[in-house]
Structures are given as C-alpha cells and as structure tokens.
Amino acid sequence: MDTIEKQREKIVAKKEVDHIVVRFSGDSGDGMQLTGMQFTDTAALYGNDLSTFPDFPSEIRAPIGTVAGVSGFQVHFGSREIFTPGDSYDVLVAMNAAALKVDLPKLRRGGIIIVNTQGFDKKNLGLAKYPPDADPLNDGTLSNYTIHAIDITKLTKECLVDSGLGTKEVERSKNMFVLGLLFWMFDKEMDHTIKFINDKFTKKPEIAEANIKVLQAGWNYGDNTEIFTTQFKIGPAKLPPGTYRNITGNQAIVVGLLAASEQSGLPLFIGSYPITPATDILHELSKYKGNGVKTFQAEDEIAGIASAIGASYTGSLAVTTTSGPGMALKTEAMGLATMLEIPLLIIDVQRGGPSTGLPTKTEQSDLLMAMFGRHGEAPLPVLAASTPSDCFNTVFEACKIAVEHMTPVILLSDGYIANGSEPWRFPNAEDLGTISNSFLQKANGADEELLPYKRNELFVRPWIKPGTKGLEHRIGGLEKQDETGNVSYEAANHEKMTMLRAAKIRAIENFIPLAAPDTGADHGRLLVLGWGSTYGAIKTAVKELLAEGEDVAHLHLHHINPFPKNLGELLNNYDKVLIPEMNSGQLLQLIRAKYLVPATGLSKVQGQPFTTAEIKEKMLQLLKA
Amino acid sequence: MDTIEKQREKIVAKKEVDHIVVRFSGDSGDGMQLTGMQFTDTAALYGNDLSTFPDFPSEIRAPIGTVAGVSGFQVHFGSREIFTPGDSYDVLVAMNAAALKVDLPKLRRGGIIIVNTQGFDKKNLGLAKYPPDADPLNDGTLSNYTIHAIDITKLTKECLVDSGLGTKEVERSKNMFVLGLLFWMFDKEMDHTIKFINDKFTKKPEIAEANIKVLQAGWNYGDNTEIFTTQFKIGPAKLPPGTYRNITGNQAIVVGLLAASEQSGLPLFIGSYPITPATDILHELSKYKGNGVKTFQAEDEIAGIASAIGASYTGSLAVTTTSGPGMALKTEAMGLATMLEIPLLIIDVQRGGPSTGLPTKTEQSDLLMAMFGRHGEAPLPVLAASTPSDCFNTVFEACKIAVEHMTPVILLSDGYIANGSEPWRFPNAEDLGTISNSFLQKANGADEELLPYKRNELFVRPWIKPGTKGLEHRIGGLEKQDETGNVSYEAANHEKMTMLRAAKIRAIENFIPLAAPDTGADHGRLLVLGWGSTYGAIKTAVKELLAEGEDVAHLHLHHINPFPKNLGELLNNYDKVLIPEMNSGQLLQLIRAKYLVPATGLSKVQGQPFTTAEIKEKMLQLLKA
Amino acid sequence: METLTLEKPQSLTAKDFSSDMEVKWCPGCGDYSILKQVQTVFPDLGIPKENFVFISGIGCSSRFSYYMDTYGMHSIHGRAAAIASGVKAANPELSVWVVSGDGDSMSIGGNHFIHLMRKNFDINYLMFNNQIYSLTKGQYSPTSEKGKITKTSPYGSIEEPFNPSELALGAKASFVARTLDRDPKHMQGILRRAHQHRGTSFVEVYQNCPVFNDGAFFAFSDKETKKEEALQLEDGKPLVFGNDENKGIILDGLTPVIVDLKEGGRGRDELWIHDEKDKTKANLIARFFDTAFDGQHFPRPFGVMYAEERPTYEDNMAAQIELQKEKKGKQPLQKILSGDKTWTIF
Amino acid sequence: METLTLEKPQSLTAKDFSSDMEVKWCPGCGDYSILKQVQTVFPDLGIPKENFVFISGIGCSSRFSYYMDTYGMHSIHGRAAAIASGVKAANPELSVWVVSGDGDSMSIGGNHFIHLMRKNFDINYLMFNNQIYSLTKGQYSPTSEKGKITKTSPYGSIEEPFNPSELALGAKASFVARTLDRDPKHMQGILRRAHQHRGTSFVEVYQNCPVFNDGAFFAFSDKETKKEEALQLEDGKPLVFGNDENKGIILDGLTPVIVDLKEGGRGRDELWIHDEKDKTKANLIARFFDTAFDGQHFPRPFGVMYAEERPTYEDNMAAQIELQKEKKGKQPLQKILSGDKTWTIF
Numbered sequence A, B: 001m002d003t004i005e006k007q008r009e010k011i012v013a014k015k016e017v018d019h020i021v022v023r024f025s026g027d028s029g030d031g032m033q034l035t036g037m038q039f040t041d042t043a044a045l046y047g048n049d050l051s052t053f054p055d056f057p058s059e060i061r062a063p064i065g066t067v068a069g070v071s072g073f074q075v076h077f078g079s080r081e082i083f084t085p086g087d088s089y090d091v092l093v094a095m096n097a098a099a100l101k102v103d104l105p106k107l108r109r110g111g112i113i114i115v116n117t118q119g120f121d122k123k124n125l126g127l128a129k130y131p132p133d134a135d136p137l138n139d140g141t142l143s144n145y146t147i148h149a150i151d152i153t154k155l156t157k158e159c160l161v162d163s164g165l166g167t168k169e170v171e172r173s174k175n176m177f178v179l180g181l182l183f184w185m186f187d188k189e190m191d192h193t194i195k196f197i198n199d200k201f202t203k204k205p206e207i208a209e210a211n212i213k214v215l216q217a218g219w220n221y222g223d224n225t226e227i228f229t230t231q232f233k234i235g236p237a238k239l240p241p242g243t244y245r246n247i248t249g250n251q252a253i254v255v256g257l258l259a260a261s262e263q264s265g266l267p268l269f270i271g272s273y274p275i276t277p278a279t280d281i282l283h284e285l286s287k288y289k290g291n292g293v294k295t296f297q298a299e300d301e302i303a304g305i306a307s308a309i310g311a312s313y314t315g316s317l318a319v320t321t322t323s324g325p326g327m328a329l330k331t332e333a334m335g336l337a338t339m340l341e342i343p344l345l346i347i348d349v350q351r352g353g354p355s356t357g358l359p360t361k362t363e364q365s366d367l368l369m370a371m372f373g374r375h376g377e378a379p380l381p382v383l384a385a386s387t388p389s390d391c392f393n394t395v396f397e398a399c400k401i402a403v404e405h406m407t408p409v410i411l412l413s414d415g416y417i418a419n420g421s422e423p424w425r426f427p428n429a430e431d432l433g434t435i436s437n438s439f440l441q442k443a444n445g446a447d448e449e450l451l452p453y454k455r456n457e458l459f460v461r462p463w464i465k466p467g468t469k470g471l472e473h474r475i476g477g478l479e480k481q482d483e484t485g486n487v488s489y490e491a492a493n494h495e496k497m498t499m500l501r502a503a504k505i506r507a508i509e510n511f512i513p514l515a516a517p518d519t520g521a522d523h524g525r526l527l528v529l530g531w532g533s534t535y536g537a538i539k540t541a542v543k544e545l546l547a548e549g550e551d552v553a554h555l556h557l558h559h560i561n562p563f564p565k566n567l568g569e570l571l572n573n574y575d576k577v578l579i580p581e582m583n584s585g586q587l588l589q590l591i592r593a594k595y596l597v598p599a600t601g602l603s604k605v606q607g608q609p610f611t612t613a614e615i616k617e618k619m620l621q622l623l624k625a
Numbered sequence C, D: 001m002e003t004l005t006l007e008k009p010q011s012l013t014a015k016d017f018s019s020d021m022e023v024k025w026c027p028g029c030g031d032y033s034i035l036k037q038v039q040t041v042f043p044d045l046g047i048p049k050e051n052f053v054f055i056s057g058i059g060c061s062s063r064f065s066y067y068m069d070t071y072g073m074h075s076i077h078g079r080a081a082a083i084a085s086g087v088k089a090a091n092p093e094l095s096v097w098v099v100s101g102d103g104d105s106m107s108i109g110g111n112h113f114i115h116l117m118r119k120n121f122d123i124n125y126l127m128f129n130n131q132i133y134s135l136t137k138g139q140y141s142p143t144s145e146k147g148k149i150t151k152t153s154p155y156g157s158i159e160e161p162f163n164p165s166e167l168a169l170g171a172k173a174s175f176v177a178r179t180l181d182r183d184p185k186h187m188q189g190i191l192r193r194a195h196q197h198r199g200t201s202f203v204e205v206y207q208n209c210p211v212f213n214d215g216a217f218f219a220f221s222d223k224e225t226k227k228e229e230a231l232q233l234e235d236g237k238p239l240v241f242g243n244d245e246n247k248g249i250i251l252d253g254l255t256p257v258i259v260d261l262k263e264g265g266r267g268r269d270e271l272w273i274h275d276e277k278d279k280t281k282a283n284l285i286a287r288f289f290d291t292a293f294d295g296q297h298f299p300r301p302f303g304v305m306y307a308e309e310r311p312t313y314e315d316n317m318a319a320q321i322e323l324q325k326e327k328k329g330k331q332p333l334q335k336i337l338s339g340d341k342t343w344t345i346f
C-alpha cells in the first residue's frame, strides 16, 4: 500500500539504449559469477544479443577482501548485434574496496557505480591496500561517475531478520539484492531467476524463500528509493529468427562431441587429465553416461592421449582435452597417432604461458606448438574456434576430418571463449551433416591380401577394428612399408611415406570452405587476418571503420593447417595485411613463410583479450602510414 | 724364403691416387664396424684426411645372413681434403650375399669387389633372398667390376689349424684377414692394429696371437698371390700443421662438455635416459667419475631433464641428452626452465621420425620442434653442429651461452655426425676460452633487497645458489613479477616479462660471429644455405662447381636462434638461395618467414645423408633456370 | 582348462598365431621361447583369433606383437599399459595382452604400470625381465642388481633395484606371477592362469639376453642349481624345494624359516601351505627375491604368488553406464543441442 | 632432539621461516596447520636456514614453497621428486624437502615417486593428502575412495584408490609415516623424525580441504571418534587404541586381531609390539587402511610405520666418485682433448 503510493509519486525516466556493459565485481566469496550468469540468462531469454567474460583468480579462494581475491563477471548485452564483452563498462557493481580498485579503471567516464558500503570499512580498505586514510567513496576519486553507495549487507540482513537463517546464509544472499536492483535498473523480469532459485533449493525451501525475498528487496529498492531516477530499456536484438540458447565455448565443445558421435555412429571416448581451463569439458561429458559416453580420467596427460589412441584403435570416436602444459606432454604420443594414421581429436584450450604461466588467463600462444611441436615430420590438421558457439561447428568439423581422413586433429580454443558465453541459434539435429566411417570388413588387396596402409584417392588408409575376422594385422611407431604397413627402414620408402602422410593432410584443403572475408570486400587497402578468439574484437573494429568509410576487411581463419586453398591469392588483393594475435606473432610466422606477404603483426600478451579500440588504433595507424 | 722368392718375381704396380672410398659390408656378427675403425685409425695416424659413415641396422642382431642384418662401415680417405664419406665407393668388401645385395648399387662402375665366397653358398644366397638359382659371383652380375672372390673363412681356418682355438673364435677372426689384405692393398703399416689387438686381449694372449696371425695372413695373401697386381698409394693429406686425433660427433660432445666444465669451474651433471643415437654420450661421460662428473640415468626423459634442472638450480653445469621421442617428452620441463631462466643444455641427437621412426638412421627433422615445441611464448637459443669435430666447438659455445645468458640452450646433432668420424686438430687446453659464471653473493637491490629477476644490460638475471646465506628466495613456473620474481598475474607485467625473455635471447646475436660464406664469395648467383650435418656434402658440391667456374657459395648456419645479425643482408646478396635439408624444409620455413626471401628447398627424407651429386644436380638446375 | 578347450570356436593351431613377419631377435634370445609358449597356449583359450590384441611398448621384447598373427600395436616406450587400458575400456570383448620389458614397464612406464594394477582392467601383462636395456645395447635397468657393470655403470650400478612382484602388490595388483623362458611347460600354465584371471594379471617372465646379460637366470633353470635356487609354488601345496625335496619353509611367527625335512625336529606338518589368496603371505613370498630373513638365503619363487579377483575397471564402467541408461535414459541429440533454457525470435 | 638443538648454528625462530608472500589458501584450509608446524620445527633442526630447499609440484599444497622463507622452487605438476633428486645429487649438503599433493604425487607424479623411494635420496617427502584435486576445483584423485561424487565422477568414482603407504613400501621406501593436519604436536614429531632419517622419508599428511572434500579425516581428530578410529604408533609400544585404551591388536599367525583388553582371555601380554624396523609388520599396519582382516574394522594408523636405513643414493654416488678419483685420479683436460691416439702434421 504504502510503497505503491511512493511508486506513484516517483518519476522514473525510461532511457532507451541499444547496448550496455555491466561488470559485477566482488570477492571470490560474493557469488559474482552466479549473479552475472543469472543476469545474462535473463537478458538472453528476453532476446538481447550478448557476450560475457568471466574473469577470476587462479587461487581457489585468495584471502578475503584482497585484490588477489577479486572475481569479476562482465556482460555486454544489447538490442543490436554484440561481438565482444566490451572494452569498458557502463555500470560497475563493486562489492568491496578491492573490487573497486581492480575494476574502476575500465569504467567509462560518467558511468554508474553501485557499491556495497560495508565492503569499504577500514578493514577492507586496508586489505585492498588503499593508503591509510583513503576514502575512495568520498574523497573525490569517483567524482567523474554516478555513484550509488548502498549498505547492501545491512539491507539484506534487515530483510531477513525473521527468516531464522544463520548470519552466514543471510550474508551469502546479498548478491541477490544486487541482482534484483539491476533487474529493476534494466527493466527485466525476475521469473527466470525465481524459478532458478526454487529449483536449486528444492531441498531447502527456507533458503529459496530468503533468496527470493532479498531479490525482491533489491528490485523494490530501485523502484522505491528516490536515488534511482532512470531505468534503462534495451529492446530485444534483431537476431535472425530461430530458437536460441546461451552457451559457453566449453559447453559447445561438449554438445559438438555428442553430436559428432551421434552423426558418425561412433561411440564417444574421452581420455583426459584435469587442467584449467579445459576441465569443464570432462566434467560436462561425464554426466552423459546415460548416452553411453565413456569418460576416462587418466593418471596423467600421456595416459589421457594414450588411452584415447587405444580407444580409437578399437573404433571409437576418441578425444583428449587439455591445455598448454598437458599439450606439451602429449606430443610424443601425437607422433605415434600420426604414424598409426588413426582418428583422434586433441583439444587444447589455451591459457597464459609459458610453463604454468597464468592458468586462468587467456592466450593464443600454442599455435606453433600445435603446428610443429612433434619430432620428425608429423604434420597434422589444426583448426581454431573463434567464438563460444563456434566451438560447436569447429569440434564437429574436426571430428569429421579426423574420421574421414584418418588423422589426429588438433583443435585450438582458449580460456576466453571457453568460459565466455553468447546466444546460439542451435541447429536441428536433422540438419547436421553426417560423418561417414567405413570400417574395413575384408581384405582390400589382390588375392585376399590385407593392405592396412593401402590408401584411397585422398591418401586415406582404411580403419580396421580389432575383432574383425580375418583382418588381423600389426601397426606401430616404426616407419612402415607403403601399403603393407610392415616395418621398413628402406630409404626411398621412408621418403615416400613421409610425403604421403603430408599429402593426406594437404588434400584436406579440398574439403574445407574457401577463405572469404567475414566483413568487408574481397580486396582493399587493409585486411585484418585473425584466428581464434580475436574474432569479436576484430569484427567490431572492422565494422566500425567500414562505417567510418575506411576500405578495410576482416578475414577469419578457422583452418590453420591446411590453409584454405585460395588464401594466398586473397591476401594479395589487399595493400596491407594486419594479423592481431594474443601471442608474439605465430600465425604471422606461418603466413609470411608460406605466402611471402609482408604482413604486420599486432601482439597482445597480457592474458586479456583484445579490445576493439586496440585493434582500431593499429588499423588506423597502418591506413595512415 | 719361398715366399720371398715369389715376392721378388711378382711385379706390383703402385698406383698413386688422392682419395679412395672403401665400404666394409657384412653380417652384424662379422665385425665390420671394428674392421672399419681399425682401418680408419691407421689411415688417420698415417696422416690421411678422412670421413667415416657407420651404417647399421636397428635390430641388435637381425637373423644371420639376411638383408636386415647387414652392417656397413664406409671410410673415405685421401691425400686431399675430405668432407664426406663419399657418394659411392671404389672398393667394396662383401662378407656375404646379403651384403653384396645391399651395397653393390653404390659401388662405382669398375670398382673393386672383395667377397668371401663362403658367404655365397646356397644357404646365404637364400637368406639374402636371391632368386633360387642365381649365382651373382659368376652370372655376370658383377661383370662391370673387378672382383676378387676369396674363401676367406677357409684361409682363416687353415692359418689357425693348430691355434687350439674353437671354431667360433677362429671364424670370428676372419675380419682380420680382410683388414690385413686391405692394409696391403693400400700400403699401410699394421703396427697400430697389432698394438690394438695386443692391448685388447692382454688377458687372452692366444686370441691376440691368432688375430695377428690372420691379419698377417691377409697381408701376405695380397702380397703373394698373383691375383692382386696393384697397390694403391694415398699420401698424407696436406692438412694444416698440428696434432690430430680421429673423433666421432658423440665423442666430441663429451670432450666439449668436460672442457666447458673445466673452463667454467662448474661441476658437470648429466641427467639422461638412454636412447639411440644419443646414448653414447652418457656411456662416455659415465667413465669420468674420476673427474667428479655426476651421471644420473633417470627413470625417463622427463626425470632426465627435471634432475638436470635441479642440478642447475644448485649451480652445476647441467645437461640432458636425448633424441626425437625423448625431446618430445622434455618439452613441458623446458618450459619450466625457460621461466626459471637457469642454464641448461639440451642435446638432441636427431634420428629418423616421426614417432619411433627409423631409430638408427639420420634426419634433421626436429628443428622446428626445437624452435617452437613448447606451449606459450618460450623462445630458446638453438645451435647446430655441422661435423663430428664441430660438435666440440658447438657444445662448448652452447654451454657458454647457457651459463652467461642464463637460459636453456638446445643443441642439435644427428645420427650421421654422432657416429661418423673425422680427423680433428684438437686445441690446447690453454687456448680454450673461459666461461664466466658469477653467482650472486649478496642482495642486489636497493637497501638489501634481493631481486632474483633483476636483469643486467643483457637482460640476464643473476644465478643464485641455494646455500648462499641471506639470499633465500622462491622461483617457479607461474608468471613472475619483473625484478622481484614474485608471482604476478598482472596483465602489463606478463607482457613485459614475455618481451624481456625474448629480448634476452635476441641479445645473444651480439655475442655470436657474423654470418660469412664458408666457401665462395659474399655475393653471387646462388647461395647454398645449410645447417647441421649437411656441411660436408654442400661444401664438396660448392667447391666442385666453383672449380667448374660457377658463381656459387656456401653459407653454413651454426646458430639458428638467434640468427647471425647480418644474415638478412647477406642473403640478399645472392640471386638465389638453396636450402638443402634432411627434412621437408624446416630451416626454409624460418628463413622465408623472417627475411621474406624466396629461398628454394631441397628435401631428402631417406634416413641417409645427402650425396654431393644430389646437391650439385639441384644447384645446376637452379643455375640453369 | 577343459571347459575352455570345449568352447574352442575355431580349431586353431600354434601356426595360426605366427605372423608372416620374420622374427628378428638374436640367436638364443629368451624371447623365442616366450613367443613359442604363447603361440602354443592361445589355440586352447577358446577366444576367436580376431579378438586377441597385443599392445607392446618399445624394446626387444616389445617387438613381440609383430610376430603374433593377431591384432597388435607396437606402440611407444612405456605407454603400452595406458593404450591397452583405452582398448579394454572401449571394447571389453577383446582379450588384451600387454608385452613389455623391464625398462619399458618399470622405468619409463612405471606410472602407467602401477595405475593399471590399481585400476584392474582385465588385461594380461607380460613383462619380459632380462634385467637390462637390450635394444639400446646394454644399460642397467630398474631391475638390474646393484653393482652391475653396464655401459652406463662402468664402475657398477649404485641403484637398489625394484622387486617387481612387491611393487605390483603395493600397487594393488590382483594377480602376480613369475615364470621363466627356459621352463616352457611352467610358462604355458602361467599364461593360462593369467588368461583365466579376471582383472589385471601381472606375469614377470625371466628372459635371458645372451648378448647383454647372459645367464642372469640360469641358476633357476640349470639342473645343478635349479632345485636349490627355485621354489615352485602351487596353491594348497607346502613350500618345498631343494635337491630331492629336502627343504621346506615354515613360518616362525612372521618370519619365514627354511627347515631341513630330512632331520627330525620341526617338519612337514608345520610347513607353510601356499595360499594364492593370502596377500600377507604373497608379500612375504615376493620378498624372498631379496630379503634375507634372519640371514637366510631363500630360493626364488616361481608360479602364482597372488590371485584374488575384484571387480574390473571395465565392468564398473559398464555397470555405471547401464545404471544411468536405466535411470536417465539416453538424452536425444535435439535435447542436448537445445539445453534447458531457450528462447525464440520470430 | 637435544643434541640437534645444541648444534643450532644461528638461533632461528618460526618467524624466520615465513616468507613475505601473502598466504593464499582458503580460510580453514588444513595447509595452514602444516605450514605452521614446519615453521615451528625448522629452527630446532640445526640446519643453517640457507641450506633448506623446498621443491614442490603444482596444486594448492604445492604453493607451500612460496610461503617458506628458504630456498624454494614451485615447479611443474608431478615432477618435484625428479627435480629434488637432481638437487640432492648435485649438492648433498642441502636439506631437501618435497611438498606435493595426492594428485601431484600419486597421479601424474607416480613414476618419479616410486623411483625416489627406490633410489633413496636423503629427501623428506611431504604428501598433503586431501583425497581430491583441489586447485582444479574438485575432481577425484588416486587416493579418493571408491564411490566418491566429484565433478568428474558425478555418479561416483569407480576406481580402487592407492594405499599410499603400501605403495611406498612396495617401492622400497626406507621411511613411511602418516600424520594429520589437526594434530600439531604429532606432526611436529613426525617432521623431526623425517628429518633425522637418512634416506627418503615419505610422510603422508592427512589434510582437510574444507571447500572440496570437507571432513574427510575428521573421524581421526574429533574427540568423539578419534580414540576408536585412530591408532597411534610408537616404536616398542603395544598397539592399543579405543576410548580409554580398551582395545588392543594382536597377531594370530599372520592375521591381525582386535582384542578387548577389558575382558579376560587373550590380553595385554600377547599384544603386538610395534617395531619400526619390521617390514612385514609395517606392511600389515599399512593395510589397516583398507583391509578388513577377518571382517574386522581397523583403526587408521598414525606415526612411523616403517623406518630402516640403507645407503642413500647420493652417498653411493659420492663413494664411487671418490673411489675413482683415488684409482684413476682426475684426467687432465689436455689428455681428454687428445685422447689416446694422435698424430702430428708438420
């Protein structure tokens, strides 16, 4: 009753905007990841296009209140197409002083800050290593921003006084207050989150009730208090019609693997050893026992790939997943698989290196290892996923190549797209292509002779399942005689086999799409050539410069070995080629060597994705030059 | 008496020639390696220049008499400079049918064949898989050659009838007959071999006596029988004055390591796991316990490099040796060493790959793995030895770089130079350069602060020995803060450290010699750019074409990362650049990428070294084009 | 045996199991005998030929897989156990055999070895132990005795060797046995037992390398010494050895004691009766290898030291999958594609 | 202890061993207690501070080395044992400590672990066992119990875990002990013993991970259960446990039997007396971990299960080098350069 009155009185401006970036930032214990994901799901279900960027520390729980412990979740959503989580944010939620310290720099001038004042007491300021008597909330530090300082902890407690819950539970639900408040700010429905809460706490209804109560309180707080005078309205995006879901890169890989297994009729086997940021793939797949998926947590990465080689040998769709350090350990076994010429998918979700490096940060620095990190001449196909949802297509295609061309395939993803999410207009199962596997059933040579290494026109040898009557044979890591596969140290044969193995990989170029600009014309002054997770930033930069009338284009490589057939010509259609990479110029190396084009590199090795601005700046520089 | 008569009557033509290639070929059990080495030592001691090529099967002892069991030893010696074991041979010793079958193809037309007739009975012909009633010795197969068919087995037996030795011992000494005969043919002294035999069998004088008797018999056979009418005289080579020894690549590495340890004052530690063709280095070093060398045969390659990292951490000159498959396994630990920035020498004696490949054959296909086979940005110096004796200089320099620039260094050798030998004018200990190691003794920062990652002008951090009072500190594989070395996930710092690690390696270019042609002018129509064991073949080819008046040159790279500073310019001084490699074009890839020069590759992936002819042919082709 | 022989699906002979590959071991190599015994035993195992798979590592021993006319993979050094695990997990129908050497298994392959024992896949693991690295021409291995002179230990090895049976037991092996290249009949029996045992069967085969470690095990096969130096284990039978069976082993508390069966005193009735299922006894027997209980010299045990079945990895895996199929059923692909939160744009 | 304390070269305090690095484990993590005990014990060990070296692998546990103000290396996953071996071989003067987790040691590091036990370098090996992969956020480890629900085993782990003490003994460890994060005094004692033992000292430390495997070992520290579930081992003392010490363990032949000391019948006098040097007993004690001899439930042993010195690797290495120095002496470099066959060209 009373509130309704208030509401009537209060004038709330509704501001239409076409995109907004929100950064939720707090202590590892503050539940910012969950808050961000709930907000994201709601925006997604509402129909916004979006892109997210979870950004957390490598310690499980660094000391509370410290800078090391800050966990952030950034979401960029809009009524227009969104390709990146955003260079800077419009709204920053800072649950404590450390969060403010870490994330303030990227808040755009004039942006909105929502802080939980209890996170700014002496203790917290101290933990965040602010100078003795600093008082960021009032000493003008934030003068360029609109700040809403709220004692969220207190309000949460008040709202749950008679909930009968312990202080711990009570405090833990303060993130729901934030969520409710933001739902109000952006005029979003809360049903999805309410349903989520009820599902999550079916066994603890009192907790569910409390969380919903606090969520509501947050909404009301925005609605009632005079402090908040504007609500932002971000309409649904004009995405192509269809049914969508929100998906992260690692989830998309799991879905892709299950789809490839289904479409190939091959049982799925994954042999892996846990490692950040790849482990989620193993986690997710191990839930699919009901679908007959065999997940094998090996004693180490070598056993991971070795078990996958064994499974592939018996006719399974075999996969091993890892990140840099594990990738290094798998190289010897990759050489064996190359010799055996069996299908195998090796997924490297890249992270900051070298060595243990920055385990939870992103990087693209394993490309050359994927290309050359094996002893001897052991060429393998290398594919790279460019966005969270693209991981689905890439992994599906990687499986198809592995099975149809009888070769291990390396798929490169990275921490940025593995954990980041975006809306995905998922396909219909019927529309998925098939993966044809043809196991040899009887001898393939003249007069009943079995020739395990007799190749078809694509230089592909037959896949022969143990258990197949009459096809008993031996394979191994020693050089093989052409066709028979028997051990051979013969000079000419070794050279021939080396060339055949290479030819088989090169022939794949006839089965992959030709290269074509993703944005812009197929000729012009400047081409930005990218691969992997730099897609969104490059695309946005190129679109913006095109809009500004510049003669630029964006070409994104999904196949790094072999390159698309026409790549060479295409590159020559542009005056200049810029290759931005989150490494010191690895694709650059390959492109220059293969096509002798004087491409320029743009390196960023900070464990952080490119911003659109960084790429635009470099482009303009080259255009001016 | 009687014999002396004969000798008087016999007219023996003495033919002066300036170089000869002899191929000893027989069953693995026939002792051809020993025979070849004895012949080599004698030629060396006499003052011939020479180059050898042992060529044996990977089975320990493949079935007697089979093609798989043939073991060959090729020696090229002369009174002029010798750079290769020779494309083809002038004299072929074939102890059995299989040997003839395998090695006849490379005997030059008109060449001399010495066969042991007992190795050509039905059984042996069968084992060698000659057609049922083939009779190569008489069916005209050898009509283009001068053939000496001798029943060596019988003659040996006769000469030892009353030696009281068992048939086994007797038969085993037949290789001495061959040796004696060849000593006569090439007019060589037998003292060295006689001494060798006496030393070897001090405990079994009867065996020694028998062997010497047979050796003598072989000599006499040549001297007495009418069959042999020509003796060849190959005078001493006009090598630069000095004292020489004959040395294989693996031996040279051992000597180099011992020298580096001495000159640096650092204790030598080697942590390795056996693998062909690198194991001999570990074998040899383990004999030097008297010099305090610590050899550690680890449980696997990972433990090999890991133990070496531990030893280096404590202030030892630490080395790990391996070949392709082991190199692959060491990559993760190399990443750690790169992060720790400690001295470490990683020696890869390359062999035929991929996977187990051709373990006893040679190849240069690990170059790109050495360059890029690590996850993350982990640049390391890469050096390559070009001849057996050059292994000494290269390993010494590699140690110097590792210690003085605080970095792991990769040294590439291969099976060809590892087992091959050549005369070496070894240096005087006094003339060897020094390797300066400066362990930090006290805090290096402002007010007593220890800064383990504070770099000098070469970007080199201090080496700090555990046990040094007051310098306790922690290092590890996570990214480090500049100077302090504390763990840091900070974006800008990661980029800075990545650049600093790279800059440190690049700076080494200021301490290595500028590139200069090994043969020919510093500009011209065609430059042949080589690295590693292709040296001899390229040099010979280039010298011959220069002699034929062609405008060609030979540049051989000993430093592949970093490249010599002036390499780019130099390459531009030639119309064309040819890069012959025993791989599919790996240096080619690096050169094209870095300098954008349209170099052409010449690949040979046969597990066999290049012949001079192969390189000349390609050169002429390019010169004509 | 009988029952199995009856099941025999095709009538196979030893020849059916020899491949067309020329056998390339040195003359006199113990590996020949092992190959022969395997080929002799296989026809009777009642397994269709095409269901046999050999996975070997690298080493002279590991060439084995080339010589068996079955499915086979000559893999990489030390990884056979891990590859075989994948084979068995993916297709439990196959009869999977690992062939490896002492270096391949105990040195570079040590981790996969102990994990295989723990996981207990139904795999038969044959380790040819010649106490040397042969293919690389003679370096000491983790089973070489201390003091051994080899190319890498010119002054004698300073390393305490593994006791393979003890290591396997410590890693929870469910079947541990030892046999010898020079005792064909014995080996055949052990191979049959290994096959019958459901779970990982670790069989250590003493194998002579005439080239690099000749005679390492002759004491256990030579007439003169055999009876004194070798102890033949049989389930339910007393531990008796010695020329004309004159020695027995009893347990004095926890201490094995060798007693003379001729003289009176402690005798037959007290003899230690071998019980394959008793892990404590198995541990003691395994330690006869190198433990001088009360300073006594014990004979080397041959036969099955320990055999106790427990669920295999692949059975547990299958059971869990079955259970989930019942409980949850197979999720249709479309459901997987859509996930549980979707929205539609028209 | 005394003697050592006397030797104390510098008078050090626990604070001297805490580095300036902020400790980043979760609140309530058992690792804090271990760090505290190590820092408490170190000052008394009589080792100059600069001679301590910590080598750790990767995992929450392995962050340990950053927090000790000694020399330290936070290396890579599973390789600490191999790196530490190189450290000790190269400089035996150093007091080398390995800190590792159950995954780091028993999973990826398994091979180096067993080889370290065999080689017996004088290294102190602390394995923080929380029976889970914590740093990677909760997957089962080789020490996790069968049936455990984790992120990679949503329907329960199907794997038989290792028994770390049994594995170490099987690999010829010369010192095997177990202690607990929640029993500081006990841990301090074990740390001292580990330090005193010449040879590899394997110390398994039960460590609680409140985030991913909370309470795994509370039964051994909680007042209510402790006395019944934990067995405190002391050399020369009988195996007694239970609320008010009312239970004892005797050996019925080879079978451990729990007896009630209250009731009459088989009693005190027959009690099993702990003997650290008896490997047979050590094996049985180790197996209390998971073996239900005659269906009985045994308490978990804490303390030193086995301790028997044998020559260390570095001593053997040094001895061999010394011997050769005497015999052959140091070859001068010039001699090495020239080899034994040279010729001169003028």
Ligand SMILES: Cc1ncc(C[n+]2csc(CCOP(=O)(O)OP(=O)(O)O)c2C)c(N)n1
Residues within 6 Å of the ligand: B273, B274, B275, B276, B301, B325, B326, B329, B356, C058, C059, C060, C061, C062, C077, C100, C101, C102, C103, C104, C105, C128, C130, C132, C133, C134, C135, C136, C141
């Ligand atoms: C990764 C790798 N490291 C080393 C080698 C070299 N290598 C081949 S076999 C072998 C050891 C062989 O010993 P063992 O396993 O006992 O087999 P054996 O030859 O004695 O039968 C070694 C070290 C290799 N092939 N691959």
Ligand SMILES: Cc1ncc(C[n+]2csc(CCOP(=O)(O)OP(=O)(O)O)c2C)c(N)n1
Residues within 6 Å of the ligand: A273, A274, A275, A276, A301, A325, A326, A329, A356, D058, D059, D060, D061, D062, D076, D077, D100, D101, D102, D103, D104, D105, D128, D130, D132, D133, D134, D135, D136, D141
């Ligand atoms: C080569 C490699 N593989 C995998 C990982 C990922 N990883 C880091 S720690 C860890 C396991 C940690 O478990 P544990 O050893 O028990 O230590 P805890 O965190 O439980 O203390 C794994 C799998 C890695 N860092 N390096």
Ligand code: SF4
Residues within 6 Å of the ligand: B060, B061, C024, C025, C026, C028, C029, C030, C031, C060, C061, C130, C134, C135, C208, C209, C210, C211, C212
């Ligand atoms: S070297 Fe030894 S083990 Fe290898 S084949 Fe020859 S005899 Fe057999």
Ligand code: SF4
Residues within 6 Å of the ligand: A060, A061, D024, D025, D026, D028, D029, D030, D031, D060, D061, D130, D134, D135, D208, D209, D210, D211, D212
């Ligand atoms: S996750 Fe567990 S083991 Fe790791 S620091 Fe936190 S509480 Fe300790």
Ligand SMILES: [Mg+2]
Residues within 6 Å of the ligand: C059, C101, C102, C103, C128, C129, C130, C131, C132, C133, C134, C141
């Ligand atoms: Mg062996």
Ligand SMILES: [Mg+2]
Residues within 6 Å of the ligand: D059, D101, D102, D103, D128, D129, D130, D131, D132, D133, D134, D141
């Ligand atoms: Mg753990």
